[in-house]
Amino acid sequence: MKISGAQMVCEAINAEGVKYVFGYPGGAIMNVYDEIYKQNGFKHILTRHEQAAVHAADAYARVSGEVGVAMVTSGPGFTNAVTGLATAYTDSTPLVVISGQVPVSLIGTDGFQEVDAVGISRSCTKHNYLVKDINDLPRILKEAFYIARSGRPGPVLIDIPKDITSEIAEFNYPESVDIPTYKPSYKGNNRQIKKAAEAILEAKKPLLYIGGGAVLSNASDVIREFAEVTGIPAVETLMARGVMGDSNPLQIGMPGMHGSYASNMAMSESDLIISLGARFDDRVTGKLSEFAKYADIIHIDIDPANIGKIVDVDYPIVGDVKIVTQKLLDKLRDTVKPKRYEVWRDLLKRYDEIHPLGFEDSDEVIKPQWVIKRLGELVGENATVTSDVGQHQMWAAQFFPFSRPRQWVNSGGLGTMGFGLPAALGAKMANPEKTVINVTGDGSILMNIQELVTAAENGIAVINVMLNNHFLGMVRQWQTFFYEKRYAETDLSYQPNWKMLVEACGGVGYDVTTKEEFDVALKDAIAQNKVAFINVAVDRFENVLPMVPAGGALFNMMLEYKER
Amino acid sequence: MQTVKRVISIIVQNEAQVLARVSGLFAGRGYNIESLTVAAIPGSNMSHMTIVTQGSKRVIEQIIKQLHKLIPVYKVIEHDSMVEKEMVLVKLPIDKDTNIANIQSLFEAYNGGIVNASKNVIIAMAADESMRINHCIEAAKNFKPIEIVRSGVVAMER
Numbered sequence: 038m039k040i041s042g043a044q045m046v047c048e049a050i051n052a053e054g055v056k057y058v059f060g061y062p063g064g065a066i067m068n069v070y071d072e073i074y075k076q077n078g079f080k081h082i083l084t085r086h087e088q089a090a091v092h093a094a095d096a097y098a099r100v101s102g103e104v105g106v107a108m109v110t111s112g113p114g115f116t117n118a119v120t121g122l123a124t125a126y127t128d129s130t131p132l133v134v135i136s137g138q139v140p141v142s143l144i145g146t147d148g149f150q151e152v153d154a155v156g157i158s159r160s161c162t163k164h165n166y167l168v169k170d171i172n173d174l175p176r177i178l179k180e181a182f183y184i185a186r187s188g189r190p191g192p193v194l195i196d197i198p199k200d201i202t203s204e205i206a207e208f209n210y211p212e213s214v215d216i217p218t219y220k221p222s223y224k225g226n227n228r229q230i231k232k233a234a235e236a237i238l239e240a241k242k243p244l245l246y247i248g249g250g251a252v253l254s255n256a257s258d259v260i261r262e263f264a265e266v267t268g269i270p271a272v273e274t275l276m277a278r279g280v281m282g283d284s285n286p287l288q289i290g291m292p293g294m295h296g297s298y299a300s301n302m303a304m305s306e307s308d309l310i311i312s313l314g315a316r317f318d319d320r321v322t323g324k325l326s327e328f329a330k331y332a333d334i335i336h337i338d339i340d341p342a343n344i345g346k347i348v349d350v351d352y353p354i355v356g357d358v359k360i361v362t363q364k365l366l367d368k369l370r371d372t373v374k375p376k377r378y379e380v381w382r383d384l385l386k387r388y389d390e391i392h393p394l395g396f397e398d399s400d401e402v403i404k405p406q407w408v409i410k411r412l413g414e415l416v417g418e419n420a421t422v423t424s425d426v427g428q429h430q431m432w433a434a435q436f437f438p439f440s441r442p443r444q445w446v447n448s449g450g451l452g453t454m455g456f457g458l459p460a461a462l463g464a465k466m467a468n469p470e471k472t473v474i475n476v477t478g479d480g481s482i483l484m485n486i487q488e489l490v491t492a493a494e495n496g497i498a499v500i501n502v503m504l505n506n507h508f509l510g511m512v513r514q515w516q517t518f519f520y521e522k523r524y525a526e527t528d529l530s531y532q533p534n535w536k537m538l539v540e541a542c543g544g545v546g547y548d549v550t551t552k553e554e555f556d557v558a559l560k561d562a563i564a565q566n567k568v569a570f571i572n573v574a575v576d577r578f579e580n581v582l583p584m585v586p587a588g589g590a591l592f593n594m595m596l597e598y599k600e601r
Numbered sequence: 602m603q604t605v606k607r608v609i610s611i612i613v614q615n616e617a618q619v620l621a622r623v624s625g626l627f628a629g630r631g632y633n634i635e636s637l638t639v640a641a642i643p644g645s646n647m648s649h650m651t652i653v654t655q656g657s658k659r660v661i662e663q664i665i666k667q668l669h670k671l672i673p674v675y676k677v678i679e680h681d682s683m684v685e686k687e688m689v690l691v692k693l694p695i696d697k698d699t700n701i702a703n704i705q706s707l708f709e710a711y712n713g714g715i716v717n718a719s720k721n722v723i724i725a726m727a728a729d730e731s732m733r734i735n736h737c738i739e740a741a742k743n744f745k746p747i748e749i750v751r752s753g754v755v756a757m758e759r
């Protein structure tokens with residue numbers, strides 16, 4: 038069958054089973070939009086900014102576990118999408134982004150809305166393509182979806198010149214791919230797995246260090262079973278919140294810069310760290326020379342480049358977290374003695390009792406941590422939580438009682454302010470049954486505030502809970518701690534009227550200054566079933582604690598802040 | 602940290618952007634390139650790149666792993682036991698007093714000779730290990746070279 042390049046794009050998207058595409062049209066991609074108009078497969082959601090389209094597709098992928106798809110035009114449409122690509126790349130989200138490009142004959146001539154998209158995106162995509170021949174398009178489309186979702190997932194860009202989308206050629210969507218240079222390995226080396234199992238039996242203080250890869254490989258069930266059978270306690274990174282479930286007694290918290298005392302002490306005192314899809318980010322390790330000094334390290338990762346990149350590894354295992362953890366479990370099931378680690382578990386429990394994650398509540402002003410805790414009580418398991426970047430993000434990670442993987446969606450690696458609201462839209466489309474809460478800040482929300490309109494237009498009922506400290510709070514906190522309170526350009530006292538703003542966009546707004554008002558607002562927002570915005574005035578000077586100052590050793594946590 | 606010098610061969614799919622992907626990886630991650638050569642492998646759709654780089658053991662290991670991650674990269678060979686050759690072209694001024702035989706024998710000692718001659722200049726060539734090419738260039742300085750062009754290293758596992 039002969040069809041146009043634009044039709045091929047739509048056919049491929051439908052053949053891949055994609056239900057939603059997020060995007061924004063323009064000159065170079067118009068042929069494709071014309072076909073979108075004519076087809077009745079996937080639904081297209083028009084965001085109001087290309088960055089938001091990519092974030093929405095990203096969150097859709099994170100919540101559904103499927104490949105997200107975004108579509109943008111050439112030039113500024115593409116450059117607007119770059120932050121989205123970089124965000125997805127850093128957090129390894131499977132994504133296919135399709136951008137329009139000037140016609141082949143104009144490439145390299147500084148044509149109108151021409152920008153070197155493959156050049157710009159090379160370092161923030163897993164792979165990218167510039168289509169120069171329509172006969173390559175079916176194969177490229179197939180490969181893009183395959184590369185995005187296989188191995189260590191990531192975003193793939195397909196840049197398609199306008200004349201290619203109008204050209205007509207034979208179309209057979211390939212059943213499979215044949216890329217001789219790309220063969221991810223999933224299984225793990227059995228000899229290494231055996232050695233790792235022996236090390237676990239020998240250890241006295243083993244610790245599961247669970248990262249985002251555990252979510253990506255859907256390893257939650259097997260990791261929970263592994264922990265239960267072996268009696269080995271676990272910490273979850275920012276990207277892995279929910280893998281163990283917070284009610285699990287073996288889950289002792291989040292490690293790192295704003296990790297719990299018990300988690301950071303666990304990392305520091307463990308004699309065997311079992312890394313499951315984590316990558317020893319500097320926000321987790323703190324000062325490297327002091328990091329996990331007493332531990333041997335088992336590192337399980339599908340990306341060989343992650344292994345040995347930051348720390349020396351004693352038991353490297355390249356493979357899928359789910360498959361390898363299952364194999365390890367099979368080896369240990371009959372031999373492991375959970376009792377052996379009891380002293381260790383008790384020690385960590387003791388640490389948690391000495392310095393639990395907490396905050397001092399107040400009757401005068403709402404504490405931001407209280408809002409998160411209360412959210413957990415009111416929506417808990419029934420919610421998907423997205424977030425922006427800053428203090429509110431850390432409090433959400435610390436205090437929301439996550440119970441399952443894919444419940445928590447945040448820009449962990451890149452720390453992209455403006456991620457939260459578009460991510461909430463994608464999260465809601467992926468799992469409409471859940472209440473979607475975007476925990477946001479008064480700084481971040483304005484970076485993609487236009488998406489309130491997208492939400493209202495499409496009836497995507499997400500609830501924004503803004504912890505309003507009238508500050509770029511996280512930066513303000515560093516200024517308080519490390520810059521003698523010189524609050525350079527972080528005071529956000531001048532603010533829009535949030536209630537009017539959201540209502541002007543077609544949503545419903547609430548200004549909250551007391552705990553009672555918060556409960557009322559949240560319940561009403563859920564009942565209203567439209568895009569909602571709860572502006573919660575919180576303590577302006579609250580700090581995220583504990584804190585390991587950048588470059589400090591993980592065990593040297595600031596547990597409280599004292600005015601000097 | 603102690604740095605080591607390494608010669609790495611990369612077999613890549615011969616397609617658009619592939620050189621940019623490889624060199625961009627080095628630039629973006631702050632790895633060092635001392636020399637880079639590339640040419641198609643006869644009778645295939647692959648190309649052979651040879652990169653000479655320097656770094657700590659961890660950096661070299663990362664370079665190899667990161668190269669493997671590039672989709673069009675088929676094979677990365679960290680040379681251990683290899684034949685390594687580099688070429689140099691040297692343009693030298695001549696006049697009626699020049700002892701061309703001396704030049705000839707110098708370059709012959711480095712697997713080369715005189716490859717081109719005109720009234721005022723000759724071009725001499727040498728092909729040898731990089732270290733020996735350095736020596737050859739040093740010696741050629743006696744003849745006041747006008748221009749020196751090195752090719753970068755090509756290598757083959759023994």
Ligand SMILES: Cc1ncc(C[n+]2csc(CCOP(=O)(O)OP(=O)(O)O)c2C)c(N)n1
Binds near residue numbers: 453
């Ligand atoms: C796009 C972008 N610009 C700048 C930063 C640096 N940054 C990190 S947190 C933060 C403050 C965020 O303020 P707000 O959204 O109000 O959150 P709060 O920390 O007050 O909870 C800034 C500016 C960033 N992460 N992303």
Ligand SMILES: [Mg+2]
Binds near residue numbers: 478
């Ligand atoms: Mg703020």
